[in-house]
């Protein structure tokens with residue numbers, strides 16, 4: 001075995017560069033008799049032949065079962081009551097919205113567009129939450145008019161905007177207040193949302209006055225405080241600390257009225273590579289439940305209904321992106337070692353996370369197995385940017401070649417939803433696989449779609 005000095009410290013040289021680590025791959029992924037990877041019984045070559053590449057392949061049972069397990073975990077951890085919202089920003093389509101509702105979850109949206117998708121799915125508006133640090137007046141108006149179950153207020157000015165909209169529509173609008181708890185979640189800077197120097201929420205010290213203002217408006221009903229400390233967090237202590245800080249204020253607010261709920265946000269981490277160690281969600285829910293009960297006992301207050309709103313942990317592991325290899329190039333780095341660049345037919349337009357956060361991913365050849373010695377590879381996209389990298393580093397069989405299909409797991413969250421048309425690539429289709437069958441749930445964008453908005457087209 002030769003270890004390439006360009007390999008990052010966390011990356012283990014594999015005994016078998018064909019193996020699928022169950023911690024990273026969807027539950028329905030396996031090698032079939034030919035060596036190709038199949039997803040819920042549908043093989044990668046079949047999927048590529050029928051739907052083209054790049055392609056998001058979503059294992060329906062994986063997503064549905066994780067949603068149900070998460071709900072059960074929080075109901076176990078919070079016997080006084082738990083409400084689970086699926087954070088639609090991770091990936092939302094009408095089909096996925098219906099799966100989440102069928103699993104008993106509510107849905108969280110944060111724009112008029114996400115609201116439109118949820119409503120088009122037939123979701124009862126009372127099961128929706130609406131977020132955002134700068135909701136437009138029209139988004140507020142549409143949410144109130146539709147009867148959204150909870151609006152999360154993010155600044156003082158929104159108190160009156162939402163109250164006025166509720167008055168106009170003759171409704172009493174339930175609201176939460178997002179608090180910046182000051183908890184420093186251990187994650188990438190752009191994924192940490194409760195440090196002092198960022199745009200979300202109201203500082204703890206100012207929150208009591210804002211709640212008084214909410215309570216002074218008869219068209220609003222105060223549900224409780226909200227906190228979201230960040231995303232892709234492995235260390236559950238941050239959630240517990242945020243709960244402690246919020247419950248102190250929650251207890252004070254009880255002196256002047258009802259505070260039926262506490263929303264602790266989302267952000268639970270998933271494994272993108274075999275090096276990521278993830279605590280099972282049941283353990284996190286129980287630990288968080290114990291903290292909340294203990295703090296409520298200390299404060300002598302009843303345990304509120306606790307809401308959470310995870311996205312990534314439900315949908316992230318369910319999906320892989322399938323690409324076709326176009327070129328393979330060995331690049332001598334600093335005269336000492338070779339990095340093999342494997343270029344695929346997508347890239348930063350379907351997965352911006354490596355460029356945005358330095359995120360790591362894994363990769364496997366999906367169309368076959370091989371006994372060739374593992375070689376360190378970098379999976380690059382086809383865009384005009386040297387930072388257009390999908391997988392910074394992994395090992396593939398050294399005979400990887402043009403025409404091979406490769407699959408990148410754990411791309412269900414914040415990949416399609418952050419996709420762009422850079423270089424005028426159409427966004428890939430999303431195909432749901434289940435019980436040996438595949439169906440398109442979001443179709444691929446065509447060049448006609450891309451040209452449809454260009455009003456200068458003459459021919």
Ligand SMILES: Cc1ncc(COP(=O)(O)O)c(C=O)c1O
Pocket residue numbers: 087089090131193228230231232265266267268309310311312313413
């Ligand atoms: C307010 C809020 N809630 C929930 C989420 C979902 O986070 P995750 O997908 O990491 O669970 C986010 C994501 O950033 C968020 O901003």
